[in-house]
Amino acid sequence: MGNSFGKLFKITTFGESHGLALGVIIEGCPAGLKIDEAKLIAEMQRRKPGQSKITTQRKEEDEFEIKSGVFEGMTTGTPIGIVINNSDQKSKDYSHISDKFRPSHADFTYFEKYGLRDYRGGGRSSARETAARVVAGAIAKQLLETKGITIQAYVSQVGDLKLEKSHGELDLSQAENNIVRCPDPQIAEEMIALIDSVRKDRDTIGGVVSCVIKNTPVGIGEPVFDRLHAELGKAMLSINAVKGFEYGSGFEGVKMRGSEHNDTFVQDGDKVRTLTNHSGGIQGGISNGEDIYFKVAFKPVATIMTDQDSVNEAGETVVVSGKGRHDPCVVPRAVPIVEAMAALVIADYILLAKSNKLQDF
Ligand SMILES: Cc1cc2nc3c(=O)[nH]c(=O)nc-3n(C[C@H](O)[C@H](O)[C@H](O)COP(=O)(O)O)c2cc1C
């Protein structure tokens, strides 16, 4: 029913924004992985609401409890069950729109699909659900660390303000040093000021999260329908408010000739490398060992703090007035979500690649 993701490293999430709790069941994580809980907590802190003036002011610590599948700090190979309690729901903020549809949120489509809905905080459609993905993704990241694979996302655009440099030209270690998570400190300041001014206008703004995955081995990806970039695309497009995904040269690549765009192969010691990386580390749906990089576009948040025309469940014309604690821009908190989803894909696809060749059997 669309609540699970992955084939071998598989997650199933549950929970609503204003319910008692959220959580995730992780199946397929190999036994014997040492879990560093401090790292899981750190990932949750990066995503949690209420972290700065440019995020929703809902205060959730996003503490989690590992209920199963980990014994004496090691995964046991059995399902890992994790629960995150909700503690700061303000469902009253939603009573005035309990039968009204917020323009461009999921109120109308959930109501039409199921015939009823948990209107409190957007229910299941809320990005609160992504807390469960982030804790699962943090475990996947630890699995990937054992192979030296790293994943880093950062904010590369807010509205019209964008980084012109590619990931290789930036010092990505700077990204976590500011509240918007942009690696260029100067542009970060401008982005923060822009989000803050949009927030003061009681409006919202979109942005782009870029991500780079390093040290993926050659040969990961399942042609033809489960090409690595197709799965990354699905993972990213499953995140709330995502409107676009591009990898490698993406939409800009259409302006180039093949003679400029082709990535020349060179032998580098015992490895085949490419001189450029317009392919984004993936060719034919299979990783080629170069950096995998992609961008994810997020729309401006639907819930704005001004009156908007809409309709209600009875089909009457109504005004929806903005209320509650909402993100003026999602990208600062989307960074760890993008990383988590990328980690889940790569962990899953490394396990799948064990069936590539007879010698791996
Ligand atoms: C990190 C994050 C935070 C979000 N915060 C809000 C919010 O405060 N208010 C809101 O209306 N939408 C927010 N959204 C987006 C909604 O969850 C999303 O727009 C809604 O579920 C409808 O789905 P769609 O935009 O994917 O069609 C957020 C999304 C993300 C990724």
Ligand SMILES: C=C(O[C@@H]1CC(C(=O)O)=C[C@@H](OP(=O)(O)O)[C@H]1O)C(=O)O
């Ligand atoms: C609570 C979180 O973000 C929420 C995402 C969200 C939405 O519509 O997606 C709407 C707001 O929910 P509420 O109005 O219930 O506070 C945000 O605060 C979170 O990410 O943990």
